[in-house]
Amino acid sequence: DAGVTQSPTHLIKTRGQQVTLRCSPKSGHDTVSWYQQALGQGPQFIFQYYEEEERQRGNFPDRFSGHQFPNYSSELNVNALLLGDSALYLCASSFTVQETQYFGPGTRLLVL
Amino acid sequence: KQEVTQIPAALSVPEGENLVLNCSFTDSAIYNLQWFRQDPGKGLTSLLLIQSSQREQTSGRLNASLDKSSGRSTLYIAASQPGDSATYLCAPSGSNYQLIWGAGTKLIIKP
Numbered sequence: 205d206a207g208v209t210q211s212p213t214h215l216i217k218t219r220g221q222q223v224t225l226r227c228s229p230k231s232g233h234d235t236v237s238w239y240q241q242a243l244g245q246g247p248q249f250i251f252q253y254y255e256e257e258e259r260q261r262g263n264f265p266d267r268f269s270g271h272q273f274p275n276y277s278s279e280l281n282v283n284a285l286l287l288g289d290s291a292l293y294l295c296a297s298s299f300t301v302q303e304t305q306y307f308g309p310g311t312r313l314l315v316l
Numbered sequence: 317k318q319e320v321t322q323i324p325a326a327l328s329v330p331e332g333e334n335l336v337l338n339c340s341f342t343d344s345a346i347y348n349l350q351w352f353r354q355d356p357g358k359g360l361t362s363l364l365l366i367q368s369s370q371r372e373q374t375s376g377r378l379n380a381s382l383d384k385s386s387g388r389s390t391l392y393i394a395a396s397q398p399g400d401s402a403t404y405l406c407a408p409s410g411s412n413y414q415l416i417w418g419a420g421t422k423l424i425i426k427p
Contacts (some may be wrong), residue, residue, distance in 0.1 A: 208359075238417075246320070246405055246417030247360070260412060294359055301413045305349070307360040 206231075208308035216314045217285050225280040225311045226287050229297030236278040237305060238270060239294040247294055253278050254301060282313075290315045318343040318410060322418035330426050331398055336392040337421045339406035344384050350415070351380050351391050354403045363404075364391070384422040396425045 209228045217223050229236050235254045239247035249262035254270035272278045276297075282289055292312050296305035319342045329335055339349075348367045352360040364373045364380040366389070372381040379392040389406055403422045407415040 244419070246407075246419045248417070249414050249417075252414070260414060262414075292357075296360075302347070304362055304365055305415065306362065307352075309359040312357070 208295060208306050210293075210295050210308040210311050212311060213254075213309065214312045214314075215315065218316050219285055219287060221315075222281065222283045223313060224225050225282075225293050225295075225313075227278045227280070227295030227297075227308060228293075229276050229278070230306050233297035233299050233306070234276050235298045236272060236276065237296045237298075238278070238280045238284050239296065240264070241292040241294060241310070243291070250280070252301065259301070276284060285315045287315050289313065318346075318408065318416040318420035320406060320416055322404075322406060322421050324421060325419065326422040326424075327387060328424040328426060329396060331396060332397050334392070334394050335396055335423075337393070337404050337423070339389040339391070339418055341387045341389075341408045341416070343408075343410065344387050346410055347413060349380075349382055349389050349406060349408040351378075351389075352405045353403060354409065354420070356403075360405070371404075375408065393423075398425045398427050402424045 237252040238250040241247040251261040256272045267283045269281045292310045294310045295308045300307045323338045325409045350365045351363045377394040403420040405420040407417045
């Protein structure tokens with residue numbers, strides 16, 4: 205079992221650009237959550253996907269959107285990038301929303 | 317709105333010491349609470365999960381306790397080793413199962 209995988213590992217973009225991050229959940233998991241972690245802070249919840257629908261959303265603007273595919277993998281899209289979007293983006297998967305979340309290694313995004 | 321505080325923010329101790337990391341949260345209506353470890357620049361590893369009905373959980377040299385009514389959890393690390401150096405984060409979850417995070421305690425174990 206490969207666990208939760210994320211791609212790419214690192215990414216550099218410029219302000220105003222768009223970015224897509226990808227996540228493959230742990231085998232058997234159907235729920236994917238995305239978090240943003242700024243340097244020196246704890247993660248902040250962006251949104252959660254279950255059965256290909258966004259089920260919960262944190263306090264993030266509409267520039268942040270996502271998608272879940274039939275195989276439970278997920279994408280996080282961020283439009284009109286700002287310098288403040290520079291962070292580690294973490295994906296976590298679980299077997300239903302109530303169970304323990306397992307985290308991927310993250311994608312580090314730098315916006316210049 | 318749930319707020320999570322972790323004290324101390326950083327801790328440096330010599331190898332072999334037993335130590336306690338503290339986590340406090342403002343809303344006691346939690347579903348469970350997890351402790352995570354994060355190595356520099358890396359993702360998160362779940363260490364222990366305590367259900368709201370439980371008082372403590374143990375895994376090896378780690379013991380986590382939960383006092384829901386007072387909004388506190390502690391992570392006890394016995395006989396610390398240099399490999400324990402990392403940032404430790406606690407995250408309670410509410411009725412919507414969403415994790416709310418503290419900023420973490422950065423732990424350095426000196427050989």
